[in-house]
Amino acid sequence: MRETIENLPTAIGVEGVTVQGADWGGMMSGHLRMARGVDFAPVLQGLPNDHCQVPHWGYVIEGRIEVVYTDGATETVKAGEVYYWPPGHSVSFPEDTAYVEFSPAKEMVALLGHVKGKMGIE
Template sequence: MTATTWDETPVALEGDGVEVRKQEIGGGMSVMYMRAAEGTDFAPSLKGLPGDLCQCPHWGYLTKGRLRMRTDGGEETYEAGQAFYWAPGHAPEALEDVEFLDFSPTKELDEVIAHITAQAG
């Protein structure tokens, strides 16, 4: 069993108002802590993935702010205090400064982080 806090979790991605911290916690799953500044739209950095959308599922809890999640089926808004499940095929946009933590399959999460990092490079 592995436990980690925000401060103990290594930075996986940082820049342009975004901070992503990720730690594998076992069972093929990772915990991800994320902060994103108001106006951050992940859609451009997801271009090139299937459907130009994140293909990693996420289970988590939004601790601060509001975000819009766009999918092929439409969009939904999430607010601080809500638990969520985001199925593969989504692109988030921060409507306010947001913070959340989620649990995701490590392999899929690593693929998305590598793609976003390559897009930024």
């Protein structure tokens, strides 16, 4: 079956945060929507350096993403841009944002489990 956004399973679907994805041969493909003001820093607490340790490759469809690295460096990724984030980052969303992302599946499943636990989602 051909994967489309409509038939991707939803891993997280709470107000302001929607994460849909599928395992594509060891890589997790995802379609994500974040509302303005979402900040991942609180749900990353407890991970090494309180930052995401999973590498991500992606494309911002609309909106923008603010990225902070463990060394203090920052960057902004805007609509129409591709990105690569190595392990050691956190993200926040200054406006409503939609993007697609690809990450190693095993690591992403563990990260989503951690995030869900911090959010109180089963």
